[in-house]
Amino acid sequence: MRTLGEQPAVRDMDAVRRVCAAAGSVGAAGSAGAVGLPATDVPWSEDLQGRTVVVKCGGSTLEDPALRRSFAQDVVELWQAGLHPVVVHGGGPQISSMLDRLALEVRFEAGMRVTTPEAMDVVRMVLTGQVQRDLVGAINAHGPFAVGMSGEDAHTLTAVRRPAWVDGRPVDIGLVGDIVDVAPDTVRNLLAGGRIPVVSPVARGADGQIYNVNADLAASALAVALGADRLVMLTDVPGLYADWPRSTEVIPRLTAEALETLLPGLAGGMLPKMEGCLRAVRSGVGRVHVLDGRTPHAVLRGVLTEENPGTTVLPDEVPGITRGAAPAVAPHEEEAPA
Template sequence: MNTIDIPAHVKASVLLETMPWLRMYSGQRIVIKYGGHAMTSPALQESFAEDIRFLHQWGVHPIVVHGGGPQINAMVKRLDLDAPFTQGLRVTTPEVMDVVRMVLTGSVQRELVSLINRESIWAVGISGEDGGLLQARKTMAEVDGRKVDIGQVGEISAVDPSPIEDLLAAGRIPIISTVALNADHTGGVLNVNADTAAAAVAAAVGAKSLIVLTDVDSLYRDWPECKQPIERIGLTDARAMLPSLDAGMRPKLGACIDAVAAGVRQATIIDGRQPHSMMLEIFTNKGVGTMVVTDDRAQGDSDE
């Protein structure tokens, strides 16, 4: 349905529902982890860019942290490189690391910045390497009780928010690719998980909210039957659920747990396959997806 065809009273009710949330989030920082199908579908890419522009125009400060798994997979295959996964982590040789940097910062990020800037000049792309934004330490995978070297893969050890603060002060929208400096090797870089990087960034900049776009509509208490979607969950229950999740969802819920434990008010997993799902989450009373909050807020039905 075209918006012209929507009755005036319906438009008015939508605006009235939106206004309290606009006031609540105006001047606040929201970190959005951009990934999944939302970053491979042209239509969803465009709707995401529209949402980011809307947030910025209404005084919200969006900070986008993106991955690029599908694009990296495609380039690795095209170059005929060996990059298997071990315990959900990509084995990252120096050659694969070159591909990761090229795809994340040189391709995925540039496309998103260009989309957002089609009607503005607000978005600026930076890498976790820039200004020492992200630092990480090399991690090992554990297979059958033994440690396995998986190359240039790390876990975030520190975030210096100064580059983000500079961009926000200049009225810009930071678009961050998740390549981190190796804290133990000058000049070295590490491939880090974008979900955990987004959580670390959200905590470092004092974000009000972390939103993680993924390819499911919610977490469920009875997976895989999917009859009981979880709208809101406290930290204790979320931690208890974590081991039961599959390898793809575990870092997303883990990131939400980490962010809320570090002081972010709420962290929500939403379905990035639905156009404008981010706007429904932020600016409607019910919201969408699964929100992780502190235990004392787990039974509430509103943000406040």
């Protein structure tokens, strides 16, 4: 068993086997995720040893206590298998419900919350004081692993005010920021100390303001700055629908160039999410998995099996993938969007 203070790259074969079994037990069809497969036969388990994986979990997943527990367990399993998980959490539904209770307006433009100064107080309170605390508690039910922090801490995330782009025009959405600088040392130090950082998507501005940052974009910027191997985006749908809301076909795999073509046609929360995916693979992250957070143990299946559920976004230059190719695997039918 890996213990706190050990070098994170230390390989723990028992932990790797447990991860294989857990991934297999939730229905992994890929060869690597099969139950009982000796870890020595699992090439990816070695490839990912010591690698950084940024996992973004949306507020919709974290609202459900059972899914929150399953997510927390997956993150600890990744850690025990020798990976370096970094968690960035959302909290959109939780913020909206608190705004409702306070009779403050809930409004989004192009997937971004219109954030007045009063709403910003609520965003900060709910993200760092409620959602982050609950998640840290769920992870620490397994041991003293998680340390919560805000993007404001130690200048980790610095943002500038950004508008939303609606029909090609900028629309002022208040105290919403786009990240322009990441200082990853605090996160790196926590990883080096054997901890699991849990980061809230709140950023400071060089102008002295505090900004509300979309959690997908925060995760993407952090993944790039950390030189992460993988970025995982957990959401409340099975993946990127090819023609939402008309169709329920999920695109299993696409390149950055193909995604860039699709991006202007996307709407709602999927727009910043896929913008974050594109930025990540264009800036050195090896691949991004967009996964259904409603599926128990989605993270283990996505990262540690070759099953590739959901949508995988790859850089343009990947051996075996044609540059700008249409989805490399035929889309598959999923249940209708809610």
